[in-house]
Amino acid sequence: MLLALALSALGCGDDGADRPSDPVFPERDWEAEADLLLAGPDWYRHAVFYEVYVRSLQDSDGDGIGDLPGLTSRLDDLRALGVDALWLMPIMPTPFKDSGYDVADYEGINPDYGAMSDFEALLDAAHARGMRVIIDLVLNHTSSEHAWFQESRADKTNPKADWYVWSDTPSDPNNSCGTQNVVFGPSAWEYDAGRDQYYFHRFYPEQPDLNYESPEVVAATLDVARFWLDKGVDGFRCDVISLLYESADDCGFLDKTKAYIKQLRQVVDEYPDRVLVAEPTNLTDAKSYFGSGNDQFHMAFHFGFGYFWSLQFGSQNAAATLATFQNALTEYPAGSQDALVIGSHDVVRAFDAAQGDESRHRRAALIQMTMRGSPFIYYGEELGMRSGTAKVVDFRDSARTPMLWSGGPGYGFTTGTPWLPFGADADSTNLEVQQGDPASMHSYYRSLLGLRRGRAVWGSGDAEILSVDHAGVFAARRFDADQRYVVVVNMTDDPVSAKLALPGGESRPGRVLGQGTLTIEGEAGTLSMPARQGAVFRTK
Ligand SMILES: [Ca+2]
Ligand SMILES: [Ca+2]
Structure with missing residues (x-):
């Protein structure tokens, strides 16, 4: 129903061949299929993750600081968007020199955010809804106040x-x-x-590096992981994990660090269905984080697209985008899973990365949601939230402004004064105003996530980059035994016509999202795309 509404809003339901009710591609109970995919150890391959800065998500008590009870109260809103799992930025006690990435107590809760009982209540509420919760684990350093x-x-x-x-x-x-x-x-x-x-200290002076040459440090930090796994967290996002060890001649990702990660993985594997996602410090190739494919990380962020799409769209050329995904597809070991992003707490808002061009943000999100991997949405991205100008901790606060749930003055975030002023254009980038607007960014995200829902092909199916005779076109196909799709994005600001190779025997393309046409004859596709558009065609 959601998809049908979104399609008609986008003007895509008017040419007959691509209606979701098309008997050739019968609709199924996608919610029931999603429930199956999201159960068991491979849940993370099919989940849509949502990165939460607890401080900026929802304030429950009017002190202007987001907190855990506030987050719990918003779970249904996030679930309605299509979110299956949360990644919480650091929630532990901290002097807040680095927004919580300076941990003063590995086994406590930041009192600004609540008590341990509030965290346990969040876990219970999320799990009751079939949602998972992973937390940030910052192992390279502690706070100097630890x-x-x-x-x-x-x-x-x-x-x-x-x-x-x-x-x-x-x-x-x-x-x-x-x-x-x-x-x-x-x-x-x-x-x-x-x-x-x-x-x-690799980072701020208030963040001394732990010495992993000490076996006691290794044991103590692995016990930290056990503490939270015993609490019931579904896994960890591991901050700058490559930097644990240093050496005389190499400041990169040392074998000793990989050996530690294998130990951490063994601890995680003692618990059912828990996962590890790496923040790679090599921004263009995360291969080394996967080990053999099942002995280090389950997932690693794909920053080669996530942190570079602004440049890639700016160049009006798809080559670098295609190359980074090609690298992951051909070089990463079997079993590895990209964590697909278009932003995070460390970089500018997607609106700015898109240089204010909403279509660029939408096309980047289309690639994020359709390439093989698990998407991680940074809170507010689904609203096209704008940057702020105030700074409390550091320059990155511009992308960490409070969530916009409804109209001002508190935008549903707080009844008090927000700890950090709201971003720009808050009256047009809040959930309430976008929810009822089929042309809004939020509606677009819902249609993207609706297209993923319950379909295993996106998270775990095969992916192949397609050869196109136009440098500005990104094209890939996704397929498994059940379904086949062709994804095409015009990365230029002009209309394009192009030929693409389709040696896989696709036929009868029905557009299920976006704009443009694709016809197929034999092993060749003929593509026509309006300026600044992308599309998803179903071919089986
Ligand atoms: Ca609060
Ligand atoms: Ca270190």
Whole structure:
């Protein structure tokens, strides 16, 4: 029903051949099929994930800060969008020097967000709805306020003296990363008067790196994972996980770090149906995160598209987009799963990445939702939420403004003063105003997610990049034993006509989303696409 409404709104139901009720492609009970796909260990391949900044999602008590009871109260809204799983950015106690990526207690809840009982209530409420919850696990470093660091810094002989990376000088011959890879600030070594030594921090000085050369650190952090798995979380998103170990000559993803990840995977595998998703620091190739395909991460973010589509659309050329997906399809081990994004808490809002061109955002989302993998929507992306201009923590706050649920002044987020001012154009980018508008971004997202729902082909079917005689056209086909689709995106600002190779025997294309026409004769397709459009054609 939803899809039919969306299609008629897009003007796609008027040419007969592509109606969802077409007897050649009979409708099925997609909700029932989704329930089956989302049960069992492969659930994550079929789930639509939603990245939540708890601080900005929903305030329940008027203090202007989003919290866990607020999030729980919005689960039905997220489920109505088509969300199956949540990724919560850090929820642990923190001095908030890095928005929670500076953890002061691995086994607690940030009191701004609620109590442990509120988190347990969220888990229960999500699971009761068939939704999963994964949380951010930040293992490379702690906050300098963590009890482990307070003990470690006290002197050179305490039981945790070697839990962090200490040096007598602001350098270390065994750790070249101090000069190569300073992410935030002028030096990776910070002087500490208590020990009259320097400690290593890859990020802010308030984020000392843990020393994974210590077996006790390995054991303690694996116990952190067990603590949350015992609570019932469905998995972890692992922050900058490649950076756990340092060495004299390599600041990359060391074998020692991969060995640790294999241990973490074994812990996770002790529990049924739990998953790990990696934040790769290699932005263009996540292959090394998958190991053999079943011994490291279940998923890794595909940043080669997710963080570069702005440039790729800007070039009006599909080559780089096709190449990054081709790399994943041919180079990653069997079993690997892309986590498909078009944004996150670390980069600009999709609206800005699209340079204000809503059609670019829509076409990027179309690729995100139809290539092989599991989509992760960053909260507010489905509304085309705009950037803010205020800064509380750092520049990335521009993409971390409070969620817009309804009209002002509090936009349904808070009855008080929001901790961070709302983004621009809030009156047109809130859920209430978009929900009733079939032309809105929210309605577009619902149609995309409706097309995925219950169809295994998107999450686990085969994918193949198609050869096209026009440099501005992205084309791929997706297929399994049950269904076949051709996805085409015109990445240019002009209408295109093109030929594409379809050696798989597709026939009788029926458009199920978007605009444009595709006719097939033999092994050749003839494509005609309006400017700035994409389309999905079903061919079986
Ligand atoms: Ca609150
Ligand atoms: Ca490290």
